[in-house]
Amino acid sequence: xxxxxxxxxxxxxxxxxxxSRLALAVLAVLVAAIGLAxxxxxxxxxxxxxxxxxxxxxxxxxDTRLRAGIAKGMPLADAVMLPIRVRLxxxxxxxxxxxxxxxxxxxxxxxxxxxxxxxxxxxxxxxxLENPELLMxxxxxxxxxxxxxxxxxxxxxxxxxxxxxRDSGALRLVLAQGGGIGRLLLARSLPRLALVLGPxxxxxxxxxxxxxxxxxxxGALLWWGLIAVASLILWWALVLLVNSLRASADAAALAxxxxxxxxTLVLPALLTALVSLALPxxxxxxxxxxxxxxxxxxxxAWDNDHAEASSDEVASRRAALARTVEVTGKxxxxxxxxxxxxxxxxxxxxxILDQLAxxxxxxxxxxxLAQAAGSDAGSVAAFQSAASAHAGQVRARLAALAAxxxxxGSADLDHLPRFTPPAPAAPPRAALAWLLALxxxxxxxxxxxxxxxxxx
Amino acid sequence: xxxxxTWGRVAAKDWREYRRDWRLALLSLLVAVLAVTAVVAAFxxxxxxxxxxxxxxxxxxxxxxxxxxxxxxxxxxxxxxxFRPLPPMALLDPGVLPYAGSAIWLEAHNRNPAQARPAEDLxxxxxxxxxxxxxxxxxxxxxxxxxxGAGLVAREREAGxxxxxxxxxxxxxxxxxxxxxxxxxxxxxxxxxxxxxALAATLLAGPVDGxxxxxxxxxxxxxxxxxxxxxxxxxxxAATAAQARLLLVGLWLVxxxxxxxxxxxxxxxxxxxxxxxxxxxxxxxxxxxxxxPFGKDGKAFEAAVMARYKVSRLEDLxxxxxxxRLEAAEQHGNRVFDAAWGDLAATHQAGRNAxxxxxxxxxxxxxxxxxxxxxxxxxxxxxxxxDRAEAHRRRIISLLNADMALHAGAAGFxxxxxxxxxxxxxxxRWQPPGTAAALARCWPDLAALGLWLLAALGLLxxxxxxxxxxxx
Numbered sequence: 001x002x003x004x005x006x007x008x009x010x011x012x013x014x015x016x017x018x019x020s021r022l023a024l025a026v027l028a029v030l031v032a033a034i035g036l037a038x039x040x041x042x043x044x045x046x047x048x049x050x051x052x053x054x055x056x057x058x059x060x061x062x063d064t065r066l067r068a069g070i071a072k073g074m075p076l077a078d079a080v081m082l083p084i085r086v087r088l089x090x091x092x093x094x095x096x097x098x099x100x101x102x103x104x105x106x107x108x109x110x111x112x113x114x115x116x117x118x119x120x121x122x123x124x125x126x127x128x129l130e131n132p133e134l135l136m137x138x139x140x141x142x143x144x145x146x147x148x149x150x151x152x153x154x155x156x157x158x159x160x161x162x163x164x165x166r167d168s169g170a171l172r173l174v175l176a177q178g179g180g181i182g183r184l185l186l187a188r189s190l191p192r193l194a195l196v197l198g199p200x201x202x203x204x205x206x207x208x209x210x211x212x213x214x215x216x217x218x219g220a221l222l223w224w225g226l227i228a229v230a231s232l233i234l235w236w237a238l239v240l241l242v243n244s245l246r247a248s249a250d251a252a253a254l255a256x257x258x259x260x261x262x263x264t265l266v267l268p269a270l271l272t273a274l275v276s277l278a279l280p281x282x283x284x285x286x287x288x289x290x291x292x293x294x295x296x297x298x299x300x301a302w303d304n305d306h307a308e309a310s311s312d313e314v315a316s317r318r319a320a321l322a323r324t325v326e327v328t329g330k331x332x333x334x335x336x337x338x339x340x341x342x343x344x345x346x347x348x349x350x351x352i353l354d355q356l357a358x359x360x361x362x363x364x365x366x367x368x369l370a371q372a373a374g375s376d377a378g379s380v381a382a383f384q385s386a387a388s389a390h391a392g393q394v395r396a397r398l399a400a401l402a403a404x405x406x407x408x409g410s411a412d413l414d415h416l417p418r419f420t421p422p423a424p425a426a427p428p429r430a431a432l433a434w435l436l437a438l439x440x441x442x443x444x445x446x447x448x449x450x451x452x453x454x455x456x
Numbered sequence: 457x458x459x460x461x462t463w464g465r466v467a468a469k470d471w472r473e474y475r476r477d478w479r480l481a482l483l484s485l486l487v488a489v490l491a492v493t494a495v496v497a498a499f500x501x502x503x504x505x506x507x508x509x510x511x512x513x514x515x516x517x518x519x520x521x522x523x524x525x526x527x528x529x530x531x532x533x534x535x536x537x538x539f540r541p542l543p544p545m546a547l548l549d550p551g552v553l554p555y556a557g558s559a560i561w562l563e564a565h566n567r568n569p570a571q572a573r574p575a576e577d578l579x580x581x582x583x584x585x586x587x588x589x590x591x592x593x594x595x596x597x598x599x600x601x602x603x604x605g606a607g608l609v610a611r612e613r614e615a616g617x618x619x620x621x622x623x624x625x626x627x628x629x630x631x632x633x634x635x636x637x638x639x640x641x642x643x644x645x646x647x648x649x650x651x652x653x654a655l656a657a658t659l660l661a662g663p664v665d666g667x668x669x670x671x672x673x674x675x676x677x678x679x680x681x682x683x684x685x686x687x688x689x690x691x692x693x694a695a696t697a698a699q700a701r702l703l704l705v706g707l708w709l710v711x712x713x714x715x716x717x718x719x720x721x722x723x724x725x726x727x728x729x730x731x732x733x734x735x736x737x738x739x740x741x742x743x744x745x746x747x748x749p750f751g752k753d754g755k756a757f758e759a760a761v762m763a764r765y766k767v768s769r770l771e772d773l774x775x776x777x778x779x780x781r782l783e784a785a786e787q788h789g790n791r792v793f794d795a796a797w798g799d800l801a802a803t804h805q806a807g808r809n810a811x812x813x814x815x816x817x818x819x820x821x822x823x824x825x826x827x828x829x830x831x832x833x834x835x836x837x838x839x840x841x842x843d844r845a846e847a848h849r850r851r852i853i854s855l856l857n858a859d860m861a862l863h864a865g866a867a868g869f870x871x872x873x874x875x876x877x878x879x880x881x882x883x884x885r886w887q888p889p890g891t892a893a894a895l896a897r898c899w900p901d902l903a904a905l906g907l908w909l910l911a912a913l914g915l916l917x918x919x920x921x922x923x924x925x926x927x928x
């Protein structure tokens with residue numbers, strides 16, 4: 001067949017595909033899943049924005065009240081208590097593509113307030129009130145579609161490209177008409193890939209066009225799309241590899257489904273469980289017990305929780321405030337090593353899991369998608385670490401102001417440190433390179449097998 | 457030869473073929489490794505949690521009783537923590553526990569949400585559900601069952617051996633029961649050892665309600681019966697084994713992965729919960745706007761107390777007015793908390809009801825509800841823990857306020873209670889609701905699972921008729 005005839009083969013195969021009930025079923029499942037994922041993503045994005053807005057508004061209102069009180073003037077006995085009334089917002093940056101990959105961000109507290117009494121263990125005391133019965137069912141986001149649904153649809157579309165013709169004895173004829181196995185596979189691959197990749201990329205485009213104008217969203221969309229495409233190309237390379245083996249359509253389907261189950265279900269669960277077993281984290285209860293013991297040891301009487309109510313006299317209030325600073329400092333110092341150890345070990349565990357994910361590409365892709373979206377465990381940990389450090393700085397500054405003879409003024413409020421979120425994580429370049437390398441290897445192995453394939 | 461003996465021979469043949477297929481054997485081995493790992497991981501987690509909880513409670517008690525002489529209200533601010541024990545059957549199905557906190561700070565003036573959610577500490581990766589024995593039974597084993605079952609009838613038809621079976625005495629109408637029996641036998645060999653391992657670990661973890669355990673096993677038996685019927689029916693209806701396999705994998709994807717997530721997403725949108733800050737701000741606003749015996753309502757409160765004790769001066773009261781003020785403020789707070797947390801519980805229940813609608817689209821939804829309810833790890837039991845902890849908070853804060861009212865006298869907030877008071881404050885003890893309560897709240901799930909069983913058996917019968925018609 002001439003080169004000029006190639007488009008007609010592609011057109012022919014595309015027509016065959018579009019006329020098949022399988023393609024329609026695949027398209028229906030994919031479009032429905034993407035529709036649900038986009039709706040869920042939109043709802044999650046709106047909830048996250050609303051939550052941050054509520055926290056920001058609440059703290060801004062408190063700040064306005066405080067400033068109005070200072071401007072209006074107040075007795076010295078009240079003015080000395082100002083450091084304890086300051087609450088500065090610590091708002092997590094909204095992950096730029098949380099509507100595509102919810103990741104870890106959905107479970108984490110998104111806002112807190114730094115104050116004289118805030119410690120690392122109390123900064124995010126207001127945790128999500130989401131119904132745990134719904135959380136445990138898992139989320140359906142675009143990442144889930146790309147990692148779980150789309151590969152199975154590719155398997156359904158591609159498992160029999162060569163084996164089905166071989167099973168029916170028509171392979172020799174088809175190859176003779178198609179002008180070679182490579183061209184035939186290309187003509188069969190392109191419409192199938194387009195059928196799955198097209199809706200995913202359209203969904204991404206829709207997110208880009210309709211989504212909010214968040215910092216870093218364009219870059220996140222680009223990297224998320226690259227990881228998604230690389231992940232699906234890897235699956236298609238595996239489909240080609242299995243097609244290149246001398247297997248029946250049923251055996252090919254079984255092999256591909258088994259591969260999918262191994263890489264998507266079994267290995268991620270197994271690796272995560274084994275790492276958790278081998279590297280358990282320190283108990284969260286240890287922080288609670290240590291904080292309570294330190295707090296009780298540092299206090300003796302009525303001098304902590306209602307420093308402002310201890311007396312109407314300036315000297316008493318100053319003393320109560322100093323005791324509050326002392327108690328909070330002691331508790332923070334007692335719990336800091338446990339919290340730091342917890343964070344360090346959690347980061348270490350995640351790093352090992354990231355390495356192990358190299359043998360489970362869907363797991364690697366899931367982490368990379370979340371990283372691109374800004375909702376991965378690393379981004380959450382970086383925010384929590386920066387927020388804890390900031391709370392410590394605010395506490396120290398307010399303690400200094402509380403110890404100062406002159407009461408706080410508006411200028412002091414202006415000069416208090418403001419929370420700066422950590423820089424976004426680097427794009428998942430290594431994951432992209434690894435996924436493409438694996439796809440290349442599988443593709444090369446498939447090509448080598450196909451060159452030796454006899455159309456018997 | 458009797459029909460049942462023929463069915464037995466068919467089942468034995470299929471079992472032999474299953475054993476000879478190294479691919480299926482390998483997949484089964486992987487699933488078994490996964491299940492055993494889940495059981496070991498859950499056993500370590502449940503036993504570690506229990507040891508940790510006991511140690512923390514003991515340490516906390518030492519801290520509490522060793523706090524020395526201090527004002528009761530100061531102690532009320534340090535107060536207690538309530539720690540939720542994990543039921544031994546959480547080893548089988550952790551349910552909502554990874555997503556619900558297990559520690560609640562019981563302090564004066566506040567009802568706090570449960571903290572220390574294990575999900576926050578989970579290593580990040582591909583989240584297809586919380587790894588547990590239940591997850592393996594609910595999600596992974598069904599896939600294996602579908603893969604194995606796909607070829608049972610379709611492959612025989614492709615190879616032309618179905619007619620051979622008829623020639624050997626199997627009635628046309630007996631093909632489907634025979635194949636159902638065959639898949640049941642394979643499933644039993646796959647599932648029973650794993651279940652036995654899980655049950656042994658559960659019994660090692662602590663005392664278990666035998667009725668709950670038996671019912672838990674029964675609902676899984678029904679679940680596997682439904683899935684096996686679907687697998688054999690699809691195998692009979694599909695044109696080829698490959699088509700049956702893909703159809704079943706597609707069904708698995710939709711029924712067991714997509715629909716429960718669809719239900720969760722829809723329920724979250726149908727019953728949206730308030731943001732944590734919005735909720736806290738609302739409670740704070742209600743607290744401020746209501747009865748304030750320390751502020752705007754102080755004079756009226758003093759007058760009412762003096763009238764009650766028939767005195768005309770605060771100094772003549774036989775009780776400390778601040779202790780009474782604290783208790784009155786606490787009572788007002790309790791009403792605010794009841795309203796706010798009641799609304800939240802209603803929202804959660806509305807979400808659960810919305811989710812239940814998808815029970816008609818997937819047998820996994822009612823199974824999950826039943827499984828975690830019987831394991832004592834569902835949302836209702838978590839709410840019970842939270843409510844009991846709140847009741848305990850109120851009890852101990854009232855005891856501390858009463859001590860201040862009765863003994864503080866003129867010293868007021870400078871009064872220091874005798875350390876013996878701390879020893880009189882009871883520890884938090886909680887007995888989760890039993891199996892009867894679980895069944896009472898899960899009857900719609902039982903009914904849905906029953907409907908699924910009927911529908912699956914109906915599909916099996918329909919497929920059998922079509923197959924028999926095709927063979928005759």
